[in-house]
Amino acid sequence: MDKLTIISRKSVLAKIQAQEVSEVIKKKFPEIKINFKTKDTSGDIDLTTPLHKMPEMGVFTSDIREELLTEKADIAVHSWKDLPVDLEEGTEIAATIKRADLRDVLIFKKSSFKKKKLEIFTSSPRRQENLSKFLRKAIPFEFDSLIFSDIRGNILTRVQKLEDSNVDGLVIAKAALDRLLSPKVGITTELDSFKKNLEKFLWMVIPCSQNPCAPGQGALAIEVKSGNKGVIELLNKINDLDVFRTVEEEREKLKKYGGGCHQKIGVSIENHPLGKITTEKGLTPDNEIIDKRSFLPFKKEFSKLENPIKDFYPKLKKDFKLFSRSMINDGIKEIEEIKNSGLYISRASSIKTDTVIDLSNVIWTSGIENWIKLARKGIWVNGTSDSLGEEHSKPESFLKNVNWFLVSHIDSESKDKKLIATYKLVPEKDIEDLSKFSHFYWMSISSFKEALKRFPSIENSEHSCGLGKTFDELNKLYPNKIKPFLNYEDWLEKVIEAK
Numbered sequence: 001m002d003k004l005t006i007i008s009r010k011s012v013l014a015k016i017q018a019q020e021v022s023e024v025i026k027k028k029f030p031e032i033k034i035n036f037k038t039k040d041t042s043g044d045i046d047l048t049t050p051l052h053k054m055p056e057m058g059v060f061t062s063d064i065r066e067e068l069l070t071e072k073a074d075i076a077v078h079s080w081k082d083l084p085v086d087l088e089e090g091t092e093i094a095a096t097i098k099r100a101d102l103r104d105v106l107i108f109k110k111s112s113f114k115k116k117k118l119e120i121f122t123s124s125p126r127r128q129e130n131l132s133k134f135l136r137k138a139i140p141f142e143f144d145s146l147i148f149s150d151i152r153g154n155i156l157t158r159v160q161k162l163e164d165s166n167v168d169g170l171v172i173a174k175a176a177l178d179r180l181l182s183p184k185v186g187i188t189t190e191l192d193s194f195k196k197n198l199e200k201f202l203w204m205v206i207p208c209s210q211n212p213c214a215p216g217q218g219a220l221a222i223e224v225k226s227g228n229k230g231v232i233e234l235l236n237k238i239n240d241l242d243v244f245r246t247v248e249e250e251r252e253k254l255k256k257y258g259g260g261c262h263q264k265i266g267v268s269i270e271n272h273p274l275g276k277i278t279t280e281k282g283l284t285p286d287n288e289i290i291d292k293r294s295f296l297p298f299k300k301e302f303s304k305l306e307n308p309i310k311d312f313y314p315k316l317k318k319d320f321k322l323f324s325r326s327m328i329n330d331g332i333k334e335i336e337e338i339k340n341s342g343l344y345i346s347r348a349s350s351i352k353t354d355t356v357i358d359l360s361n362v363i364w365t366s367g368i369e370n371w372i373k374l375a376r377k378g379i380w381v382n383g384t385s386d387s388l389g390e391e392h393s394k395p396e397s398f399l400k401n402v403n404w405f406l407v408s409h410i411d412s413e414s415k416d417k418k419l420i421a422t423y424k425l426v427p428e429k430d431i432e433d434l435s436k437f438s439h440f441y442w443m444s445i446s447s448f449k450e451a452l453k454r455f456p457s458i459e460n461s462e463h464s465c466g467l468g469k470t471f472d473e474l475n476k477l478y479p480n481k482i483k484p485f486l487n488y489e490d491w492l493e494k495v496i497e498a499k
Helices: 012-028 062-069 125-138 155-164 174-181 189-198 229-236 241-255 329-337 368-376 445-454 456-460 469-477 488-498
Strands: 003-008 033-038 075-079 091-095 104-109 117-121 145-149 169-173 201-206 220-225 264-272 275-283 289-297 323-327 342-345 362-365 404-409 418-427 439-442 462-465
Touching: 003 012, 003 062, 012 033, 012 075, 012 155, 012 174, 012 220, 062 075, 062 091, 062 220, 091 229, 104 125, 104 155, 104 174, 117 125, 117 155, 125 145, 125 201, 125 264, 125 275, 125 368, 155 169, 155 174, 155 189, 169 174, 174 189, 189 201, 220 229, 241 264, 323 329, 323 445, 329 418, 362 368, 439 445, 439 488, 445 456, 445 469, 462 469
Parallel strands: 003 033, 003 075, 117 145, 117 169, 342 362, 342 404, 404 418, 439 462
Antiparallel strands: 075 220, 091 220, 104 169, 104 201, 264 275, 275 289, 323 418
């Protein structure tokens, strides 16, 4: 095959996505000449009807599909989340490439900070359902009401509509923004002004644990006419099979609830070095609340507790207290003086309640609990590692490069961040006799080392922890013996079951 025609929608984002696919093809088959075509779809032409009121079947894909059936194009590139869960006969999705970010982003006007009545643009029932709960906890000020309004148009148009309106925020797919801001695209006047517009806003990346994505979000579907063997054989050689299977699984999970993009349910599958995390969250057509998050380890030895359970620690999360904290005022003062930087905050308790952090900084937390606690202190949080570990769900600055600081205790270490110590750990004098426990869940490597120093016999107990830094450190000490869990609650459930 010496030439290939790729068709996509006409938007800047659709063209970028087609370009991404072409680059993967050219890398594998440099001799192929690639031509690009674009076409408006019914969803592009009708910009007044809310998406959730439009037909379910492919308003952004059916018109392009016709170009494949009439052989005016060889492949079509779609945002996979735009495809209906049941595809029509005649064409098929033959391949995908590496997936971009699954998550959504909230863009928020700085002038709306501390408003009592908030209005957010989104046409997605899924986002409305899940964000109506999460944003009440995540936004760092109290407000009386939160409503969602429909919006149509491409990403650039939507951001402009937000700027020109009295609405306070806009929710969009992070993958779309990442692609539009990607330096490999080249600078155009349109994209340059788009980026400058974005810099005017506050933003937060919404974690999948609270707002799982539309199935396939961030992934590109490469569609081809069924029976087109030459093109299908070519696409087989560039197909990212892991992504393909993950998206198919997400779509099947949504399908069991009875629908597609009109659903109030998100389904996301995140791949972690230790296993697969699946989240399903929202409201079914029968008004059943769905809230599931599970972890399936890749290694069999990680999948279950093995030793007989005599007793376990801690019984309650609040019982896990081997240290008290002594605050370091110089560290707090340093944080209040910092601007245009990134602050990775592993524990909300490392920040005093009255600490003032400049809004020019990017704030990232280790997990959701710390996000919510910081929000209660009036701090705007931009995102979280979602308890998946700093190394595996890295903080990012999104619109600008920043220097990152780790805000933690004085003995903390970081590979790539300068430490700002705001407290030191002071071992408690009197703690429970830990030698009697057979199973432990550790929330920090510091606590494990302190406990081991006082009760050496616990080395032979069975140890568990979350998926982040604590696991990495414990696994170095005891390879393949540490049991990873999504969180303490999941571990506790397994312990009680086994006991």
